[in-house]
Amino acid sequence: MLPSAGRPAVRRWLRAAFWIGFVLACGCLLYVADPAGPSCYPPCPVHYLTGLHCPGCGSLRAAHQLLHGHLVAALGLNPLMVLSVPFLAYTCVAGGLRSLGWSALPRRRLPAWMIWSLLGLILAYWVLRNIPVSPLNALAP
Amino acid sequence: MYCRNCGTLNDDNAYRCTRCQEVLQPVAGEQGVPPGFQPEVPNYLVYAILTTIFCCMPFGVVAIVYAAQVNGLLTGGNYAGALHASGKARTWCWVALFCGLVPGLIWLLMVGVFGVFSWHTSLR
Numbered sequence: 660m661l662p663s664a665g666r667p668a669v670r671r672w673l674r675a676a677f678w679i680g681f682v683l684a685c686g687c688l689l690y691v692a693d694p695a696g697p698s699c700y701p702p703c704p705v706h707y708l709t710g711l712h713c714p715g716c717g718s719l720r721a722a723h724q725l726l727h728g729h730l731v732a733a734l735g736l737n738p739l740m741v742l743s744v745p746f747l748a749y750t751c752v753a754g755g756l757r758s759l760g761w762s763a764l765p766r767r768r769l770p771a772w773m774i775w776s777l778l779g780l781i782l783a784y785w786v787l788r789n790i791p792v793s794p795l796n797a798l799a800p
Numbered sequence: 801m802y803c804r805n806c807g808t809l810n811d812d813n814a815y816r817c818t819r820c821q822e823v824l825q826p827v828a829g830e831q832g833v834p835p836g837f838q839p840e841v842p843n844y845l846v847y848a849i850l851t852t853i854f855c856c857m858p859f860g861v862v863a864i865v866y867a868a869q870v871n872g873l874l875t876g877g878n879y880a881g882a883l884h885a886s887g888k889a890r891t892w893c894w895v896a897l898f899c900g901l902v903p904g905l906i907w908l909l910m911v912g913v914f915g916v917f918s919w920h921t922s923l924r
Contacts, residue, residue, distance in 0.1 A: 667811055667818045701904035705858065714861075715853045740853050750846045758809050760819060766807070766840070771872030774845060778864045781852060 671758055678755070690726045694719040714739060714785050717800025736800045739784050807840045841882045843870035847893040855900025863892035 694700045705713045717736035724733040725741065733741050753764035788798035801812050805822035814824055845867040852860030866889035873882040 667814065670811075671818075701907035704899070704903040713858060715855065718854050737853075743849055743853060747846055747849060754846075757807070760808070762807075768840075768874065769845070769871055771868050771875060774843075774864065774868035774871060777849075778861065778868060781861060781864070 675755055675759055686726060689722050693723050712788050712799050714781050720800060802840055841870055841874055841886045843867040843886060844889040844893050851893055851896035851900060855896055859892055859896035859899060863889045863896060866892060
């Protein structure tokens with residue numbers, strides 16, 4: 660065992676503690692302060708400059724609703740974000756555990772076609788939620 | 801960098817893996833990779849999706865393109881190409897994050913400055 664072998668482990672735990680604290684802090688802020696209406700959050704630069712709803716539009720408002728347990732309201736604000744939460748949570752938790760030395764959750768390499776499909780889905784979502792026609796405007800926040 | 805033996809994430813300048821003590825020297829070309837071994841190359845897909853969905857940033861979409869390339873090239877056995885695409889994916893994640901955060905920080909700074917300024921003038 661190298662003499663310096665312990666140091667990266669400490670740094671890894673500190674990094675994990677930092678990210679857990681960061682996520683908790685963001686969660687608390689989002690739980691308390693609703694991004695809908697006048698609030699302390701900065702405006703989205705993309706929406707401010709172009710007026711378009713990008714694929715991320717409404718994510719913070721949806722996260723606020725999710726934290727309060729309002730799944731339907733969250734789906735109404737940004738359905739793609741709500742659907743992506745389980746995948747993101749699994750990958751982050753699995754990656755975090757692996758970096759701390761536990762490979763309890765398997766690492767799965769997605770086939771490339773799945774990621775290309777996801778790309779197509781995001782681009783289609785981006786276009787469709789900007790069309791102000793009756794069934795499609797449900798996708799806009 | 802990721803350990804070739806056990807997949808653990810180590811510091812980029814680390815000499816040995818902290819978990820299995822494998823030597824982490826960069827491999828020249830692909831000669832060092834044993835046949836049949838599938839090295840794991842990060843595709844940064846999670847960061848790409850996070851920046852696309854939470855930073856409101858179209859640049860995250862570019863990172864998703866490179867993430868797809870990483871997995872496609874790895875499946876095809878092109879390790880060097882996958883590493884190259886992996887680096888590109890990482891770069892675009894950072895670009896998306898900065899373009900999403902910097903305007904927001906400037907906005908917060910402006911609000912802070914103008915808020916303090918208006919409060920100060922209201923005292924007169």
